[in-house]
Amino acid sequence: MSAPSRTIRLDPPATAMLWPGVGLAHRALRVPEVALGSGELLVEVELATVCGSDLHTVSGRRPGPAPMVLGHETVGRVAHLGPGPAPVDVRGRSVAPGDRVAVGIYAACGHCPACRRGLPQKCAHLFKYGHAPGESLHGGYASHLHVRAGTPLAVVPEDLPAGVAAAIGCAAATAVAAVAAGTTGLGDLTGRRATVCGAGLLGLLATAMLAERGASVTVIDPDASRRAAAPAMGAAAALDATAEPPEAEVYLELSGAAAAARAAPRRTAVGGVVVLAGTVSPGAPLDWEAQDVVRRLLTVRGVHNYTPAHLAEAAAWSAEATARRPLADLFGVAHPLADLDQALEEAACGAAVRVGVVPHA
Numbered sequence: 001m002s003a004p005s006r007t008i009r010l011d012p013p014a015t016a017m018l019w020p021g022v023g024l025a026h027r028a029l030r031v032p033e034v035a036l037g038s039g040e041l042l043v044e045v046e047l048a049t050v051c052g053s054d055l056h057t058v059s060g061r062r063p064g065p066a067p068m069v070l071g072h073e074t075v076g077r078v079a080h081l082g083p084g085p086a087p088v089d090v091r092g093r094s095v096a097p098g099d100r101v102a103v104g105i106y107a108a109c110g111h112c113p114a115c116r117r118g119l120p121q122k123c124a125h126l127f128k129y130g131h132a133p134g135e136s137l138h139g140g141y142a143s144h145l146h147v148r149a150g151t152p153l154a155v156v157p158e159d160l161p162a163g164v165a166a167a168i169g170c171a172a173a174t175a176v177a178a179v180a181a182g183t184t185g186l187g188d189l190t191g192r193r194a195t196v197c198g199a200g201l202l203g204l205l206a207t208a209m210l211a212e213r214g215a216s217v218t219v220i221d222p223d224a225s226r227r228a229a230a231p232a233m234g235a236a237a238a239l240d241a242t243a244e245p246p247e248a249e250v251y252l253e254l255s256g257a258a259a260a261a262r263a264a265p266r267r268t269a270v271g272g273v274v275v276l277a278g279t280v281s282p283g284a285p286l287d288w289e290a291q292d293v294v295r296r297l298l299t300v301r302g303v304h305n306y307t308p309a310h311l312a313e314a315a316a317w318s319a320e321a322t323a324r325r326p327l328a329d330l331f332g333v334a335h336p337l338a339d340l341d342q343a344l345e346e347a348a349c350g351a352a353v354r355v356g357v358v359p360h361a
């Protein structure tokens with residue numbers, strides 16, 4: 001017996017941008033109907049932002065299945081619910097049609113050993129948006145996003161800038177997870193040093209989160225235009241990659257640069273914490289002296305994606321921090337969805353910290 005579903009007919013049909021593979025232009029896919037299962041929902045996409053990992057997929061640096069619909073930083077409005085009880089967001093609020101939601105990067109089962117351990121991002125039945133092969137509405141570069149049961153969602157305020165809201169689903173929630181991993185038990189960070197490697201959106205948001213807790217944050221990035229945004233996010237200093245930062249108690253490697261990971265132990269103070277969250281593809285072997293980790297009593301932690309609690313904190317933080325920091329300035333002018341290839345090119349050459357596409361321009 002198959003589970004009940006609700007078929008939604010879309011007129012005009014939904015549009016998704018199908019990525020056919022490395023070196024090929026996206027093409028528009030029309031989807032006239034969607035069958036929503038129990039706990040699922042259909043979100044009308046307001047804005048999807050381009051994460052660095054999408055650029056790695058499109059360039060072939062990170063292997064990705066093709067064809068597929070990319071995009072996993074999405075804000076939109078709930079249009080339809082599947083049968084059964086309404087899903088609840090990460091703060092326990094029932095989600096209803098019309099709600100503006102930031103969508104998490106994955107759906108997890110909630111029952112497997114990884115989910116029970118509190119690591120739903122490693123669920124045995126994990127589903128990730130913008131990573132699934134096939135012609136579907138499972139990526140953000142589309143007019144509609146088919147959201148599965150078990151997806152962390154955050155209802156966001158109407159006045160939250162769309163870019164800031166979209167980025168909750170990947171960069172902001174991952175920044176929360178990385179900062180949490182680096183500061184467990186530390187509480188107030190006044191008088192403490194932190195180093196953040198990478199002044200992309202992830203690094204800049206992590207910088208703002210650390211600075212607001214009182215830390216003196218040094219940001220490292222080889223790109224001067226990216227470093228330029230760091231002071232407004234609260235960084236005490238922004239260095240190029242050749243400079244040596246002062247030893248820090250919290251060292252966040254968010255860039256994926258092998259040299260930044262290799263330098264971690266010698267740049268981290270006695271008793272400090274090294275968080276590696278930037279590298280998700282091969283090619284960055286560590287060449288550490290084990291004794292540096294031992295003698296400095298270092299803690300080394302890996303962080304990949306995040307939990308629903310991190311998404312909840314990211315949503316709350318983003319809503320509050322937009323009043324204190326120019327977060328919206330990190331997002332460039334959004335392109336129409338049909339111009340996705342141009343948006344990806346612009347993102348790849350760093351025109352803005354984050355570039356986005358809007359289906360309903």
Ligand SMILES: [Zn+2]
Nearest residue numbers: 051053170171
């Ligand atoms: Zn991402």
Ligand SMILES: [Zn+2]
Nearest residue numbers: 109112115123
């Ligand atoms: Zn699971």
